[in-house]
Structure formats: structure tokens, C-alpha cells
Amino acid sequence: MRRMNIESVLTELMTLREQVAGVTNSAVASVDGLLVTHDASDVRPEVLAAMAAVALGLGKSTGAEVGMGELREVITRCAGGHIVVYAVGQTNLLVVLGDEGLDINRLHLYSRPAVTRLGELLAA
Template sequence: MTKEAVLAELDVLREQVPGVLEAVVASADGLLVAADSEGSRPEVLAALAATTLGLGRRAGYEVGMGGLHEVVVRCDRGYMVVYALREEGLLAVVADEGLDIPALHAGVGPTVERLADVLAEV
């Protein structure tokens, strides 16, 4: 899958889940792979998402909860949700306050699997 295919996956996610504003795919260490972004600096978002994912993994490990799937950050005006793409990377989704979290989780599953496969090939 090429960068264009990754961007197509992100476009589909934005179309299918109301409230999604932007998304980035990055390596586990925060290096940007691709971004569907209009408002933020995608390189900064990728780095922050990697840090968020790392903290979530560590917290899950410390409390004995097993492997991390996602971290949800809820703010006054919206959300940032970071999904683990296996150990290889992450998908960070920025959404407005109207986001339906269960709809996002339901819609993102196949996208996460396809993107994880892409990063595993690199």
C-alpha cells in the first residue's frame, strides 16, 4: 500500500465517521508517515500521539491490563484518539466535540488492521 492508499484510508474514515477533523499515521516513535490534516502541524501531532501511546502502554502494563488498543483524550472542544497499529505505529484521530466515540471505534477497526499491515511491510 502506498502513501496515496494510506491517505485514501484516512479519507474514508473522515467520510464515514461524523466529527472526524483530521488524522495522521506515524511510526511508533512518532515519525510521520501520512496525514489528512488541515488545522494542525502533522509532524507535531504525530510526535504527541506517539508520546500519548507510550504513556498509555506503560500505564496499561503497570496495572496489568494487557496490550493497549487506544487512548482517548477528551478536551473542551473535542477529542484526540490514538490507536495502536500493533507495535509498528499509530493512527491519531482528531475530532470535534460531537464525535460519537462508539461509532468511531466501530468504524476504525478495519482501517487499523489495514494500516498496521502497511507499516509491517515497511
């Protein structure tokens, strides 16, 4: 991917952090777990990308098995916050970590258009 597109992807991640209180880390990766870029400071982004790919794959398989259609996102809530993995087209993903105060509705409001833009940037 061209450097300009990587910078634009990173800008999307940083904008999401600014728009949604509680977002602590984020990354974009391929569905096979390879890191594209990240806005993460207190997690290992390569591990985050790999684990998000596993979560996305499991969600896709489960959705297909029960006939609920194309997967949009996988949400995991932990004692310390949230992990949200969004499908970005068929070949990429966005993973967002948020603290316990994360406004999940606001995250969805801002992340869904970001997923569309990320899909366009990654396809270019």
C-alpha cells in the same frame, strides 16, 4: 515505504473522515513520532505525530504497569473535542481528532478495521 502504500494509507484516513461525522484531522505515524502521512488541515501534522507517540507510549506503560494487557487506544477528551490514538501493530499509530460532536462509538466501529488494514499496508 513505497508511494503506493502511502497513497493507500492516506485513502484509509480520508475514508475514515467520510464515514464518521466529527472527524476533523488524522495522521499515521511511527511509535517514535515520525509522521508517515496525514489528512490534517488545521493542525501541524508533525507535531501531532510526535505528541500522539508520547500519549501512546504513556498508555502502553500504564497498561503494562497495572496488568491490563496490550493497549488498544488512548482517548483524550478536551473542551473542544477528542483525541484518539490507536496502536497499529507494535511500530505505528493512528491518531484521530474529532470535534465535540464526534460519535466515539461510530469512530471505534470504523477505526478498528481501519487499524487492521493500516497494519497490513505499513508492514508491506
